Amino acid sequence: MIRCVGGIVHDSNGRLLLVRRANPPGEGRWSVPGGRVEPGEDDHTALIREISEETGLSVTVGEWIGSVTRPAAHGVYDIHDYACLVRSGVLRAGDDAAEVRWVTGAILDTLPLTEGLRETLQAWGQLPRA
Template sequence: MTAEREPAIRCVGGIAHDSNGRLLLVRRGNPPGEGLWSLPGGRVEHGESDETAIVRELLEETGLSVTVGALIGTVTRPAPRGRYEIHDYACQVRSGVLRAGDDASDACWADAAILATLPLVEMLHDTLKAWDQLPRS
């Protein structure tokens, strides 16, 4: 079975920048990408909308409550059985205190200098650059 015919696992991610233009990132605590930095997010649960999943995932992984905005883009990554179809949305932080939780082992606001030092999940930097979503500071 080819990757295109294998089941798609719907996932979401949140792209948030703070008032200084820094990008919200989490270090993954579990596979895939364990130990690498990525956008916060995860699987959409049965019966959940993308918006509800993003709000839940960001709160669980970062302690932050967000308002979900426009779809920025979609990427596909291989999964053990099928493929992850990840829909990344713009998010605005409403409240909360940044802290790592759930399956994130760390969380941070990254400026361009910090981002350049972090081990990122595959293609994250190039994708954010193509979408004009890199840190603005």
């Protein structure tokens, strides 16, 4: 199992923060920001780092929302998703993100998402509220 984290971030208007993956897995598809937990990191530290690298935003990590597993080239990704709140920063695509944006529900429905993302967010009550 490869431990990973994801950040579920809504803005004050209820839009959801998504990144378009620049690299495999999910290259070209949209997902919540996140990535692998590096040796010596806990989930919160990894998530703060990943969101900063991918979006330019600094976040406070909140409650655990849920976990999913996804196939990996060499094993299984064990992804733990947390609610996050933006503290500061300027939104910009960086690191593994080809693009980053706040999306409404209508926009979400038009994007090529990573497998199972919409269904998982819906089951967790985390779809965009706008």
